[in-house]
Amino acid sequence: MSRIIFQPGLPVVRSAPNRADVACFVGFLSLRAGATVPNNIAAWLEGEGMFRSSLSRAGQERLRMGAPLGLQDIAVIDVPIPIDDWAVFDRLFSWEQRSSDPVDGATYMGCAVRSFFGQGGRKCYVISLGDPVVGDASREDREQKLKELVPGYPSMLDPVRVSAADRADWSSVGHLFGLPDVSFICLPDLPDLVSDPAKAISPTPPPAAEEEHFVECTPEMRSKAGAKISKLAAPRCDDSGYQRWQQALEVLQQLPDRDPLIQEMQLIAAVPIPEEQCAAATDMLSYLSAPNPRDFDAAKPVGHPQPVLQAPGIDPLPRSGAFLQLAYPWLRTTGSAALPEGIEPPDGALAGLLARNALTRGTFASGTKIPVSNVFDISPGLRGAETETPGLPAPDSITVLPPRTLVQRVSLFAPTPHGIGLISDVNVHPDESFRPAPVNRLVAVIVRAARTLGEAHVFDGNGERTWALVRLHLTELMTNLWAAGALNGDKAEQAFSVACDRSTMTQNDLDNGRMIASVSFTPVALIETITVLLSLSAGDAGADALVAVAGSEVA
DSSP states (O other): OOOOOOOOOOOOOOOOTTOOOEEEEEEOOOBOTTOOOOHHHHHHHHHTTOTGGGBOHHHHHHHHHTOOOOGGGBOOBTSOEEEOOHHHHHHHBOTTOSSSOGGGOOOHHHHHHHHHHHTTOOOEEEEEOSSOOOTTOOHHHHHHHHHHHSTTTTOSSSOOSOOSSOGGGOOGGGGGGGOTTEEEEEOTTHHHHTSOOOOBOOOOOOOOOOOOOOOOOOOOOOOTGGGGOOOBOOOEEOHHHHHHHHHHHHHHTTHHHHOGGGGGSEEEEEOOEEOTTOTHHHHHHHHHHSSSGGGHHHHSOTTOOOOTTOBTTBOSSSOOOTTEEEEESEEEETTOTTSGGGOBOSHHHHHHHHHHHHHHTOTTSOGGGSOOOSEEEEESOOOHHHHOOOOOOOTTOOOOOOOOOGGGTSEEEEEETTEEEEOOOBOOOSSTTTOBHHHHHHHHHHHHHHHHHHHTTTTSOSSHHHHHHHHHHHHHHHHHHHHTTOBOOSSHHHHEEEEOSTTTOOHHHHHTTOOOOEEEEOBOOOBOOOOOOOOOOTTOOOGGGOOOOOOOOBO
């Protein structure tokens, strides 16, 4: 023994109330054989009131008998585990394999968490629901896993079967009711669960035999990761698969209606890859690109086939709102070789990118300005029309504005002069004012901070003195955001206004003890693209012959 290394487990501290970079990953992972829960995580579970629910069956029996409990009695299935270090995650979960068969490859959950930390994320919660689905699992098995991942699926008419008030009902995404510091939600297994059983990749035919010649060669280098490369194709969706995906997202979007805390979170969902011969491959992009998905029939050109994703009771897209942010296409990363086809869903990387953006530039800034790490390709490739923002028509033109392109509806990764980068940071809200994801994240920051300020005055009298203090604190908050560049205006007075007086409350509000403050602000508009069209008439070099038309996209 040459040395002894001590690695003390630092206590898991409660996140700052206004933190905007924490993610939560929900999916399927197996526990690593012999893994024990670190003392700091066990202490956090006990402090949060989840220690009893996290006990294994043996641990629950020991507790009933009054016997002492050890770390081996704690299970981490369907319990949020705070992770602030990749090494801790690696020690707890067997993320690099789905099953004992190496053909199945690694887990999407594990690779998503790795990409989150690889892109600069600092803290996340991991909720494992048990063993992952194997590559050749049947449609029935995948459907059962999907029901475990999305409580309430598949019926969009029934409410999500979790209660925000009763911890005993919390399961899967229901744990978000007790995680107020989460800003990003990812379900990396969702595209796999809505697809059909994975297909084996056709083997590459051997090269034609040639005459052998001796040449000097370098020593053989074996790749550790190469031995675990999956032989399966990445999951792809047909028409029915996209319907299941839509249904799952519809159910998930009921969560903000159950608890206002979740309204301040962002669901980042990877768009499944379409089957090559699937009609949805075209229609899905049309749905995402239409000016208003609910008015798709009115927006489509004459002669366009009827959308195949339309089904009774199902909207072309999940209920459009700032809660949902779609990510596409899938990524080839330095760690995705062990996944089917060597590609991973982009939601984990996007969450890490936005977390680093929040830590370094402010969550109200566009994630498109952050360089992407460890990503060297995308799959499938994107057409030019899908990544281009349509420009504005000439001032004297009566041409109708062109329909929205994919880049204006989906957060896209695409090749750039500096490598693969994020070229759009948007959600699916139908209102263009709320479609830029940075605007939604700014609103979430303001609401969280305002709630924290309000908690300090919850027992104060509802009168002029309290109103003045609330105005003072909110003005200080908004001034700090303006100084940080989140609000538009040369002066703070131009950027926002705060009111908390009799103009914001009725006599009925006062009689019932309600205090209402009003905050109005103008978020800064970030110009992502500028298109300049220059036209010079023949034989006329005058300034009036030079026409420039610029179109900007806020993201």
